[in-house]
Amino acid sequence: MKIHEYQGKELFRKHNIPVPDGSVAFSVDEAKGIAKKLGGFPVVVKAQIHAGGRGKGGGVKLANSMEEVKKYADEILGMNLITHQTGPEGRIVKKLLVEQGIDIKKELYLSIIPDRETAKIVIIASEAGGMDIEAVADETPEKIIKAYINPMLGIQAYHSREIAFGLNLPPALMKQFFGMLKNLYNLFVDYDCSLVEINPLVITGDDKIIAADAKVDIDGNGLFRHKDIISYRDLDEEDPLEVEASKFNLNYINLDGNIGNIVNGAGLAMATMDIIKAAGAEPANFMDVGGGATAEMVENAFRIIIQDEKVKGILINIFGGILRCDVFAKGVVQAAEKTGINIPVVVRMEGTNVDEGRKILSESGLNLDTAVDLKDAADKVAKLVA
Amino acid sequence: MSIYINKDTKLLVQGITGKEGMFHTQQCVTYGTNVVAGVTPGKEGQEMDGIPVYNTVKKAAQETGADASMIFVPPPFAADAIMEAADAGIKIITCITEGVPILDMMKVKNYIENKDVRLIGPNCPGIITPGECKIGIMPGPMHKPGGPIGVVSRSGTLTYEVVHQLTEQGIGQTTCIGIGGDPVNGTNFIDVLSEFQNDADTTGIVMVGEIGGNAEEEAAAFIKEKVTKPVVGFIAGLTAPPGRRMGHAGAIVSGSSGSGQGKIEAMKSNGIHVCENLGELGVLCAKVFN
Numbered sequence: 001m002k003i004h005e006y007q008g009k010e011l012f013r014k015h016n017i018p019v020p021d022g023s024v025a026f027s028v029d030e031a032k033g034i035a036k037k038l039g040g041f042p043v044v045v046k047a048q049i050h051a052g053g054r055g056k057g058g059g060v061k062l063a064n065s066m067e068e069v070k071k072y073a074d075e076i077l078g079m080n081l082i083t084h085q086t087g088p089e090g091r092i093v094k095k096l097l098v099e100q101g102i103d104i105k106k107e108l109y110l111s112i113i114p115d116r117e118t119a120k121i122v123i124i125a126s127e128a129g130g131m132d133i134e135a136v137a138d139e140t141p142e143k144i145i146k147a148y149i150n151p152m153l154g155i156q157a158y159h160s161r162e163i164a165f166g167l168n169l170p171p172a173l174m175k176q177f178f179g180m181l182k183n184l185y186n187l188f189v190d191y192d193c194s195l196v197e198i199n200p201l202v203i204t205g206d207d208k209i210i211a212a213d214a215k216v217d218i219d220g221n222g223l224f225r226h227k228d229i230i231s232y233r234d235l236d237e238e239d240p241l242e243v244e245a246s247k248f249n250l251n252y253i254n255l256d257g258n259i260g261n262i263v264n265g266a267g268l269a270m271a272t273m274d275i276i277k278a279a280g281a282e283p284a285n286f287m288d289v290g291g292g293a294t295a296e297m298v299e300n301a302f303r304i305i306i307q308d309e310k311v312k313g314i315l316i317n318i319f320g321g322i323l324r325c326d327v328f329a330k331g332v333v334q335a336a337e338k339t340g341i342n343i344p345v346v347v348r349m350e351g352t353n354v355d356e357g358r359k360i361l362s363e364s365g366l367n368l369d370t371a372v373d374l375k376d377a378a379d380k381v382a383k384l385v386a
Numbered sequence: 387m388s389i390y391i392n393k394d395t396k397l398l399v400q401g402i403t404g405k406e407g408m409f410h411t412q413q414c415v416t417y418g419t420n421v422v423a424g425v426t427p428g429k430e431g432q433e434m435d436g437i438p439v440y441n442t443v444k445k446a447a448q449e450t451g452a453d454a455s456m457i458f459v460p461p462p463f464a465a466d467a468i469m470e471a472a473d474a475g476i477k478i479i480t481c482i483t484e485g486v487p488i489l490d491m492m493k494v495k496n497y498i499e500n501k502d503v504r505l506i507g508p509n510c511p512g513i514i515t516p517g518e519c520k521i522g523i524m525p526g527p528m529h530k531p532g533g534p535i536g537v538v539s540r541s542g543t544l545t546y547e548v549v550h551q552l553t554e555q556g557i558g559q560t561t562c563i564g565i566g567g568d569p570v571n572g573t574n575f576i577d578v579l580s581e582f583q584n585d586a587d588t589t590g591i592v593m594v595g596e597i598g599g600n601a602e603e604e605a606a607a608f609i610k611e612k613v614t615k616p617v618v619g620f621i622a623g624l625t626a627p628p629g630r631r632m633g634h635a636g637a638i639v640s641g642s643s644g645s646g647q648g649k650i651e652a653m654k655s656n657g658i659h660v661c662e663n664l665g666e667l668g669v670l671c672a673k674v675f676n
Contacts, residue, residue, distance in 0.1 A: 267541020375665030
């Protein structure tokens with residue numbers, strides 16, 4: 001689960017990681033009220049969306065007066081912010097973070113992520129802060145330092161020293177940095193994070209270490225332990241059809257193509273998308289109904305996919321295991337009867353109770369095209385778009 | 387022969403009295419797996435279809451001689467269940483549970499690192515040695531016993547598809563194993579590949595990967611160096627958009643890393659026969675393996 005910068009900074013405050021004073025605003029008046037309370041300029045006005053690159057896209061402004069706060073808040077609220085992470089369609093800005101400007105002496109980079117290969121928690125840091133870290137890693141890999149931590153043991157003092165000396169921190173800042181890093185590590189673990197990133201981590205003119213940004217992603221599988229932050233989920237940042245699908249435990253991602261597809265199992269669903277592409281068409285979605293799908297789930301999957309106006313045809317690919325083909329076929333028939341499908345549907349089924357499943361489909365009187373195997377299904381899909 | 391499990395394997399099931407655990411235990415028994423015990427804390431003394439239920443893995447293992455475990459407990463308790471099994475001396479632990487937090491799995495992986503334990507999964511369909519022993523949720527009948535091909539995959543139903551196509555071509559399997567779709571799992575491709583390489587009855591291998599991470603790239607390099615048997619490879623997710631998690635927690639392309647195209651190139655350059663259209667996998671295997 002992604003959360004906003006202002007929410008990340010709320011978590012930072014709770015864990016004693018210094019952040020600039022500031023608060024979230026949903027209107028220009030609120031933004032002005034916050035700026036007034038901060039009591040001094042400059043003030044930073046930052047768009048709050050779930051994507052990076054906001055500064056370059058014009059979503060972050062430095063205001064030197066109340067007039068400028070009003071002007072920038074007015075400009076940014078409601079704008080369609082386009083960054084390299086939002087894609088060309090952009091994202092409408094609905095909230096702002098208004099916070100105290102800080103006197104920046106040096107910008108650092110700091111993040112913590114799980115490393116899948118070593119099963120260790122890795123701290124990544126760089127003196128080249130404030131920049132695109134992927135570019136730093138590509139062009140000047142020697143500027144990236146890493147410390148690997150066994151999650152059974154947790155962060156040790158030497159890990160912090162490795163990072164601090166690697167960053168060439170002045171001795172006077174060491175103690176402050178160690179405390180901050182330990183708190184950040186604890187936050188990562190306490191909240192089942194899949195990413196905590198501060199870019200930039202700022203050393204101020206008066207030698208304070210302050211997190212000027214906060215990117216926190218939470219492992220969705222760990223959310224059951226964190227009821228307190230479930231309210232951080234922002235449905236405005238998600239595709240409405242994906243939100244709808246998640247209510248029925250359907251794994252759905254909306255894509256740009258015109259061939260909808262319903263598959264059981266994530267791997268087979270990805271492979272089915274690839275087959276659609278190989279047949280000369282484009283998948284309109286990823287839809288995994290899961291191994292234990294019920295007839296109702298199948299019906300909902302159908303309903304969601306045909307709500308997508310781009311969809312000109314549907315390929316159903318089911319390998320019956322736990323989900324039996326007859327159960328699946330009943331779901332398809334139910335869905336077709338209720339929703340009145342008026343686009344072509346190709347069905348390919350295999351596995352447990354496949355003969356009963358095929359019988360149910362053929363006797364339903366529905367206009368379904370049955371494919372004998374995957375190759376046949378791909379050919380039939382190609383014909384749909386030809 | 388086979389890898390990891392065979393007709394002598396004695397299985398216990400953690401979470402045997404739950405809905406899923408019960409159903410799939412029955413399926414495994416029907417297939418011929420020797421299920422000797424179940425574990426559900428608080429239900430010792432009960433039986434499930436004549437299989438004795440115990441409170442702890444330790445006691446179940448001591449009294450029945452179980453050497454393998456199949457885990458069906460819900461995600462919040464999965465890491466605990468794996469560590470309990472490892473501590474009780476279980477050698478082959480298969481965790482079916484989907485949705486285990488990555489932090490839990492990192493701890494488990496570090497915990498079992500120096501133990502004589504093979505963890506398969508989590509978030510996987512399990513492992514089957516056709517005709518001898520099935521530990522997991524895969525449909526049994528579509529497998530063809532007797533070998534000579536080993537199958538290893540990160541997916542569930544995609545593995546069934548692959549096995550189905552092999553069987554349709556008359557190609558049997560030694561052992562089929564789903565290592566799971568999570569970013570941190572117990573067994574990786576290289577573990578399984580080296581077992582298949584050492585198994586005299588396995589003469590060829592099908593490896594099914596997907597986008598995300600670099601396990602396939604590492605496996606491809608390993609194959610070039612250490613595997614003399616022919617390998618057919620497939621990668622799912624070529625059309626997946628970067629930055630989106632495609633169902634499996636591990637299936638995400640980040641930056642230039644983890645892309646399907648990169649994996650296919652790594653496979654090709656290391657001498658693996660890459661199948662680029664899933665519909666033709668069986669035919670390609672028949673060509674390569676015969």
